[in-house]
Structure formats: structure tokens, C-alpha cells
Amino acid sequence: MNGRFESERKKMVEEHIIRRGITDEKVIEAILKVPRELFVEEAFQEKAYGDHSLPIGCGQTVSQPFMVALMTQYLKLSGTERVLEIGTGSGYQAAVLAELAQKVYTIERVKTLFEKAQKILSEKLRYKNIVTVFGDGTLGLANFAPFDRIIVTAAAPETPKILTDQLANNGILVVPKGDKFLQTLTIITKRDGELLIQDAGGCVFVPLIGKYGWREEVNGNR
Numbered sequence: 001m002n003g004r005f006e007s008e009r010k011k012m013v014e015e016h017i018i019r020r021g022i023t024d025e026k027v028i029e030a031i032l033k034v035p036r037e038l039f040v041e042e043a044f045q046e047k048a049y050g051d052h053s054l055p056i057g058c059g060q061t062v063s064q065p066f067m068v069a070l071m072t073q074y075l076k077l078s079g080t081e082r083v084l085e086i087g088t089g090s091g092y093q094a095a096v097l098a099e100l101a102q103k104v105y106t107i108e109r110v111k112t113l114f115e116k117a118q119k120i121l122s123e124k125l126r127y128k129n130i131v132t133v134f135g136d137g138t139l140g141l142a143n144f145a146p147f148d149r150i151i152v153t154a155a156a157p158e159t160p161k162i163l164t165d166q167l168a169n170n171g172i173l174v175v176p177k178g179d180k181f182l183q184t185l186t187i188i189t190k191r192d193g194e195l196l197i198q199d200a201g202g203c204v205f206v207p208l209i210g211k212y213g214w215r216e217e218v219n220g221n222r
């Protein structure tokens with residue numbers, strides 16, 4: 001791996017992850033390990049370690065590193081969990097999760113992005129614990145449920161019931177909930193079949209599009 005990117009990564013973790021309040025050592029280590037420059041469009045590699053979202057093609061973006069770290073920290077991963085991610089995008093968040101969990105299932109609805117992410121994750125970085133799936137993530141992944149953790153990386157109008165149904169007891173679901181322009185990062189914990197809901201502040205994501213998400217035409221998404 002290129003030394004320059006490595007030192008930029010360290011600086012980014014120092015300035016934007018640790019200084020802004022991420023304390024989970026394992027999350028910090030995972031962010032230090034995953035080469036973010038491989039997940040952004042080539043023209044934006046130089047900017048891979050700024051604390052902002054970046055284009056990944058098909059009108060979609062990879063979240064700013066701080067948001068990736070924050071959402072991951074809310075998942076409280078110990079290493080034994082099976083995690084479902086909805087919205088593979090570039091695959092960056094999936095790679096971070098794979099460093100911290102036992103197995104990651106990740107779903108993407110845009111074929112080009114799905115194929116690109118699959119290549120990077122399995123061929124280039126050789127992750128053995130990531131299963132990439134092409135399809136509508138608002139339906140979850142019934143064949144592999146229940147999941148100990150679920151993370152939605154696109155903005156949902158509501159939390160699809162299908163997803164809370166596929167969450168294991170004591171499981172945690174992290175989802176940006178709101179309209180197209182602004183959402184609240186929502187943390188849902190399942191305890192004895194009950195859902196405890198916590199708001200964790202504002203965030204901005206591209207819309208979750210699908211049967212139990214937004215309709216494509218409404219958002220003008222490609």
C-alpha cells in the first residue's frame with residue numbers, strides 16, 4: 001500500500017475521528033486499516049482522506065469518514081456478530097464492518113455499484129467474511145435472518161418493519177430517518193421483542209429507494 005495514503009489516513013483519523021469524539025479503539029483501528037482511496041472514483045483519490053462525502057458513481061456518494069465511524073461505533077461490535085448492511089455503495093462501510101464483525105451481508109440496488117464493490121472487496125482486498133448481494137435492501141435478507149446488527153446507509157422515510165423483524169433479540173439497527181434533505185440518525189435496540197428508539201443527531205444521506213423506501217421517480221434518482 002502506498003505510504004502517502006497511509007500517512008494521510010493517520011492524519012484523518014487523528015483530526016476527524018478521534019478529535020471529534022470517536023472513542024471505540026476497535027473502530028479507530030478499523031478505519032486506520034481500510035484503504036479508503038480504493039473506494040472512491042479515481043479522480044477523487046486525492047480527496048479520499050478529507051472529512052467529506054465523495055462521489056462513487058451513479059449519482060451516489062460514500063459518507064464522510066466521521067459518519068462511517070459514528071454509525072459503526074453505535075453498532076457496538078465485539079467481533080462475533082452477523083451484520084446486514086443496506087446500501088453497499090462503494091463497499092467502504094462494508095470493509096470497515098468486516099474488520100469488526102464475524103460476517104457482513106451487504107445489499108446494493110444499483111448493478112454497476114454492486115459489481116464494482118464486489119470486485120474491490122473480494123478480489124482486491126480479499127475479504128472472506130463479506131457476502132455482497134444485488135437487490136432491494138428494504139426487503140432485508142430473509143434467508144440469512146436474524147441479524148445481530150443492521151445498518152442502513154441511505155435515508156429511509158420510515159424504518160421498514162421487515163428490517164426490525166429481521167433483527168435478533170438484543171440486536172441494534174442504525175438508520176438515517178427523515179426526508180430527502182435532512183435526516184435523524186436513529187438507533188433502534190430490540191429488547192425482549194420491544195424496540196427502544198434513540199435519536200443521535202442530524203445527518204444527510206442519499207435516499208433509500210425500494211418497496212419499503214422512497215419511490216424512484218419522487219426523488220429523481222438514477
Ligand code: SAH
Nearest residue numbers: 062087089090092093109137153208209210
Ligand atoms: N455505504 C456506502 C455508501 C452508501 S450510499 C459506502 O460505504 O460507500 C447509499 C447506497 O444505497 C447507494 O449506493 C444506493 O444505490 C443504495 N441504495 C438505495 N436504496 C437501496 C435499496 N433499497 N437497497 C439497496 N441499496 C440501496
